[in-house]
Amino acid sequence: MTSLDVVPQGLVLRGRSQTQVNNSIHQPPGTKGGCVQLSELTKEYGGIRAVDDVSVDIAAGEFVTVLGPSGSGKTTVLMMIAGLTEPSAGSIAIGGRDITHLRPQHRNLGVVFQSYALFPHLTVAENIEFPLRMRRRSETEVRRKVKDMLDLVRLPNIAQRVPGELSGGQQQRVALARALIFDPPVLLLDEPLSALDKKLRESMQFELRELHRKLGVTVINVTHDQTEALVMSDRVIIMRDGRVVQSGSPSELYEHPKSSFVADFLGTSNFLKGELQKSRDTDESSLVTLGGLRCRAPQAAQGLKGPARLMIRPERIVLNVPAATQEHFAGRIAEIAYTGDLIRYRVALNDRDVIDVTLQNKSGHLPQSSIGSDVTVGWSLEDVHVFVESTTE
Amino acid sequence: MISRVSHRIGVISLLLPAALLLLPLYLYPLVEIVSRSLGDKGWSTANYLELFQDPFMLRVLYQTFRFALVISVLCVLVGYPIAYAMRIVSNRTRRTIALLILLPLWTSILVRGFAWIVILGRNGIVNTTLTDLGIVDEPLKLVYNTVGVYIGMVHIMLPFMVLPLYNSLSRIDLRLLSAAETLGSRPISAFFWIVLPLSMPGVLAGLLLVFMSSVGMFVLPALLGGLSDITYIMLIEKQVSELNNWGLAAAMSVLLLVVTGILTLLYERTLNSEASSGILGQIVRHVFQRGPIHLLVWRERILARLLPLRASQLANRKQSARLAPRHLLVKCWSWAVLVCLVLPLLVLFPLAFSNETFLHFPPHSYSLRWFENFFSRDDWRTPAITSIKVAILTTIGAILIGVPAAYAIVRGRFPGKGIVTAILISPMIVPSLIFAISLYALYARFNLLGTLGGLALGHIIIALPYVVVTVSAGLKSTDELLEAAALTMGAGPIRAFWIVTLPVLRPAIVSAAFLAFLTSFDDVILSLFLSGLSAKTLPVRMWEGIRFEIDPTIAAVSVMLMLITIGFKFAAEWPSRRGAKSNIPGLTAMQAADAGGR
Ligand SMILES: Nc1ncnc2c1ncn2[C@@H]1O[C@H](COP(=O)(O)OP(=O)(O)OP(=O)(O)O)[C@@H](O)[C@H]1O
Numbered sequence A: 001m002t003s004l005d006v007v008p009q010g011l012v013l014r015g016r017s018q019t020q021v022n023n024s025i026h027q028p029p030g031t032k033g034g035c036v037q038l039s040e041l042t043k044e045y046g047g048i049r050a051v052d053d054v055s056v057d058i059a060a061g062e063f064v065t066v067l068g069p070s071g072s073g074k075t076t077v078l079m080m081i082a083g084l085t086e087p088s089a090g091s092i093a094i095g096g097r098d099i100t101h102l103r104p105q106h107r108n109l110g111v112v113f114q115s116y117a118l119f120p121h122l123t124v125a126e127n128i129e130f131p132l133r134m135r136r137r138s139e140t141e142v143r144r145k146v147k148d149m150l151d152l153v154r155l156p157n158i159a160q161r162v163p164g165e166l167s168g169g170q171q172q173r174v175a176l177a178r179a180l181i182f183d184p185p186v187l188l189l190d191e192p193l194s195a196l197d198k199k200l201r202e203s204m205q206f207e208l209r210e211l212h213r214k215l216g217v218t219v220i221n222v223t224h225d226q227t228e229a230l231v232m233s234d235r236v237i238i239m240r241d242g243r244v245v246q247s248g249s250p251s252e253l254y255e256h257p258k259s260s261f262v263a264d265f266l267g268t269s270n271f272l273k274g275e276l277q278k279s280r281d282t283d284e285s286s287l288v289t290l291g292g293l294r295c296r297a298p299q300a301a302q303g304l305k306g307p308a309r310l311m312i313r314p315e316r317i318v319l320n321v322p323a324a325t326q327e328h329f330a331g332r333i334a335e336i337a338y339t340g341d342l343i344r345y346r347v348a349l350n351d352r353d354v355i356d357v358t359l360q361n362k363s364g365h366l367p368q369s370s371i372g373s374d375v376t377v378g379w380s381l382e383d384v385h386v387f388v389e390s391t392t393e
Numbered sequence B: 001m002i003s004r005v006s007h008r009i010g011v012i013s014l015l016l017p018a019a020l021l022l023l024p025l026y027l028y029p030l031v032e033i034v035s036r037s038l039g040d041k042g043w044s045t046a047n048y049l050e051l052f053q054d055p056f057m058l059r060v061l062y063q064t065f066r067f068a069l070v071i072s073v074l075c076v077l078v079g080y081p082i083a084y085a086m087r088i089v090s091n092r093t094r095r096t097i098a099l100l101i102l103l104p105l106w107t108s109i110l111v112r113g114f115a116w117i118v119i120l121g122r123n124g125i126v127n128t129t130l131t132d133l134g135i136v137d138e139p140l141k142l143v144y145n146t147v148g149v150y151i152g153m154v155h156i157m158l159p160f161m162v163l164p165l166y167n168s169l170s171r172i173d174l175r176l177l178s179a180a181e182t183l184g185s186r187p188i189s190a191f192f193w194i195v196l197p198l199s200m201p202g203v204l205a206g207l208l209l210v211f212m213s214s215v216g217m218f219v220l221p222a223l224l225g226g227l228s229d230i231t232y233i234m235l236i237e238k239q240v241s242e243l244n245n246w247g248l249a250a251a252m253s254v255l256l257l258v259v260t261g262i263l264t265l266l267y268e269r270t271l272n273s274e275a276s277s278g279i280l281g282q283i284v285r286h287v288f289q290r291g292p293i294h295l296l297v298w299r300e301r302i303l304a305r306l307l308p309l310r311a312s313q314l315a316n317r318k319q320s321a322r323l324a325p326r327h328l329l330v331k332c333w334s335w336a337v338l339v340c341l342v343l344p345l346l347v348l349f350p351l352a353f354s355n356e357t358f359l360h361f362p363p364h365s366y367s368l369r370w371f372e373n374f375f376s377r378d379d380w381r382t383p384a385i386t387s388i389k390v391a392i393l394t395t396i397g398a399i400l401i402g403v404p405a406a407y408a409i410v411r412g413r414f415p416g417k418g419i420v421t422a423i424l425i426s427p428m429i430v431p432s433l434i435f436a437i438s439l440y441a442l443y444a445r446f447n448l449l450g451t452l453g454g455l456a457l458g459h460i461i462i463a464l465p466y467v468v469v470t471v472s473a474g475l476k477s478t479d480e481l482l483e484a485a486a487l488t489m490g491a492g493p494i495r496a497f498w499i500v501t502l503p504v505l506r507p508a509i510v511s512a513a514f515l516a517f518l519t520s521f522d523d524v525i526l527s528l529f530l531s532g533l534s535a536k537t538l539p540v541r542m543w544e545g546i547r548f549e550i551d552p553t554i555a556a557v558s559v560m561l562m563l564i565t566i567g568f569k570f571a572a573e574w575p576s577r578r579g580a581k582s583n584i585p586g587l588t589a590m591q592a593a594d595a596g597g598r
C-alpha cells in the first residue's frame, strides 16, 4: 500500500540552515561534532537500488536516527558514510569537505558495528588504543586517553581482559570507547543495542544520550526499533525501499505522519478504510467507512476525494464520554488486553470497522465493562489524519 | 530401548572386522619393527647407538628436516594468498578454487612427478623454450636436484597447506578488517595486526602437516632428486633393500615414528588451540596471536625515541584516493598459482598424443601410437589389469570394514574410543615406507609376497582411514534422531540403519569408495615391496618406466589415469546432485589428517 502524499523522490531535507553547516567547517577537529551532508546518494546492487537518491543534511552535534524496516537500506547508507561501501552515485561531505572517494582509514569516523567487531586476540585496553596506535600517538597520550575512555564508559577494571570474557553490554561499551577515543567528529552506530536484552537496552539508550550530550559529537544511529529512535534522537529519518520517506523530530513524525506507512511504522495506529465524500448539506468532506460509518475529516483533508484511510492513535480515543468529544460512535467491546500500565480495548463498531483503544490504568478512569458490553468511542477532529490511497493499488 | 549389554555387543561386532584386519597385519608388524630395533635377542641399544653416532646418518636426518622445513615455509608463502582469496570470494568461486586445488591431489603422484620431469628436464619444456629464445645458452639444471624436489614437493603439498589455512581463516569475521580500517589502519596493516595473528593456528597446523608429510615422503624425492638429495626415508629403504640391515632400518623407523607421532599430537592441539587452555594454546595465543601487537607498540616506542619529529609528519600523511579494485594482488597471485597447479598436468595431454619417439613439446605431429603401444604390450596391460583387480578388492574391503567401524566410533559409547579412533586413522600418518617394510617382513615369512590378496589387504589398511574419516563426517552431520524416530516407529536397529541412515550416508560412502579406490590404484610404495614379480601393479610399472626409460607411453597412461580419476569423481558426485550439497571427495579426509607420506 502506498499513499499519495508520500514525500516526493529525493526530497532534500534541509532542516537546519546552511549557515550552521558552514560554521562547523572552522571548528577545531575533535572538540565538536561535524556536519554531514549526503546528496543524491545511490547504491545499486546488480540493478537493484538498495539506496535510492538519498539526500540528507545533518547538523553538527545532532543525534540522528535512521529508522526503517529490514532491508530498507539503512546499513548500506551507514557503510557508505564510513567508506566501506562505494556509492554508485551521489556524494558525501563531512564538515563541508567532500569525502566520497576517501579511504575509510582517512575519514576519521567512529563506527560501532552491529556485531561490535572487537578484535578477539587483543585485550580491552589494546582494542581501545588501536586507533591511537594506527595514528602513531605518543605513549603518554595513549595511556591517558585509554584511562579516560574506560572511565567514560564506566569500565575501569576490565582493561586486561579479552572480549570473549565480557558480557554483551560490556562489549558494547568497549566498542563505543574504541570508536570515540580518537575524538571523531561523527559517530556511526549500526543497531548498537539490538544484541542486548530489554533492560540493558533501555539503560544503554540513556547512556548513549548522555555521552552525546557530554561530547557534542554528531551521531548517526541506525535501528529498526522505533522506541529506540523516538527516545534517543533529535531527528528521525524514516527509510523505506532505499528512499527517505519522512524526516523530522520524533514528536513531529508521531503527531504529523505524512503517509500511512510512517503512521503505521511509528507507534500503533487505528486505520479505518473507506471512501472520502463531500456531504450534501455542509461543504465538509467525510470518510464513509467500509462498514458504512460516516466520520468527519479534519481541516487538512478538505477537498480530497477517493479511497482513503482515516488514522487515529489508540491513546487519543476516549471511552464512554460522548459529551467531551467531537465525534463519537457506538460499539461493543470485542476484547480486552491487560498490560499493566495500560489497558487495551478492541471495540467493534460494526462487523467491518474495528478500533483499538488504549487507556491508562488509573483508578476511576476505566469504564466498568467486560467483553460484549456496549460502549461509545469518541475522539476530537484534530487527532484524526486522513491518507488518500493511490489509485494504482 | 537398546540395553547397555546389547549396545556393547553391537559395538564389538561392528569393530570386529577392523580388529581382525589391523591386529595381525598392521599393529603386529609395527610392534615387530620396534622389537627388531632393539636387537634380535634381548634388549640392546646397539642399533640406536649406531644411528646416533654415524655422522652421515645425522647429516641426512638434518638435511631431511631442513628440506621439510623449506617446503613448509614455501607452502605457507605460496598458499596463504590462495587461502585468503578463498575466504573473500563468492561461494561459487570458492568451490572452483577448491576443485582446482584438489584436482592434482586425485592424480597419481607418479603422473605428477613425470609431468615435472617433462617440464623441467634437460630437454624439457622450460629449457627448450629458454634456449630457443636465446635467454640461456646451456640448459638449466632444474630437475634431478634439490630445485626439482622443491618444485615437485610444493606442488604436492600445497593443498595440505591451503585447506587448514582456509579452515582457520573462515572462522575470522572479516568485518574486523572493516572495523580496523574505520579505526584508521591501512588495509595492509589491518591485515598484519588483525587477520594474520588470528589465522596463526591455521598457519601452524599447515606447517606441521606439510612438515610431517614431507619428512615421510619417498616417491617424489626419489624421482626428482639428484644423488645428493637423499632423504632419511630413502636411507631406510636402502638399509632394507640393498644392505639388508634390518636392525638399523628398524631403529631408524622407530625414530621417525616417534617424531611423526609428536608432530601429529602438536598438529591436533594447534587445530584446537583456540579452545584449549593448555600450554600450547597459551603459546599460540600469547606469542603468535598477541605478539604482533606488542611488536607494533615497541616499534612505535623506539621510533618515537629515534625520530621525535616523525609523528607529526605522519599525522599529515597524504590522504590518497581509493585504489581501484581491492585484493587485486591476492586474486591475481591465487589464479597464477592455481594455473601452475593444474598446467603441469595438462601438458601431458599433447605429449600422450604425439607421434614422436622422443618427448618433444609441442609435438610436431599427433597420433594414437602410444595408446596402441600400451594396449598391445603385455608388460603394460598385465599390470593395469592387476591394478584394477586390487583396487576393486580394496574398495569393497575398505567399505565393508570401514563403514561399520565409523558407525561404532561415532554412535557407540565405550571406553577407549579415542584410542580405537586413533588406531583406525593412524595408517594415514605412519609413513607408508615404514608400514611397507614391516608388512614386507611379515609377508616374506608367510609366502604372501606377490599375491593379489596380500597386496589388497595392505591397501585396505591404508585406505581404511579415508573411509573412516569420510563416513564419520557424514554420520556426524546426519541427525541421530532420525534413527531414534525410526526405532519409535517399530523398526529394529538394523532395519533402522538400513532404511534411514544408509540412504542419508550414501554420498559419504560413495566418496569414501572413490578415495579407497584411488588410494589403492595410486599406491607405489606398498606395491613396490609387496607385489613381487607376479602381482606387479600399474604404478610399479610406471615407476620403473619413469626411472629407466622415459617414453611417451607413460604420458598416455598418465592421461588415461587422469581421465579415469576425473570420471570417477563426477560419477561419485552424480548421486548427490539432486539432493543436498555435493561433497568434494577427500576434502573432509584431508581436513582431518594428512598425506601420510604417500
Ligand atoms: N553486498 C550486497 N550485495 C547485494 N545486495 C545487497 C548487499 N548488501 C545489501 N544488499 C541489499 O540491499 C538492501 C538494503 O540492505 P541493508 O543491509 O542496507 O538493509 P538494512 O536496512 O540495514 O536492513 P536490516 O535492518 O535487516 O539490517 C537489501 O535488499 C539487501 O538485500
Ligand SMILES: [Mg+2]
Binding pocket: A074, A075, A076
Ligand atoms: Mg542493517
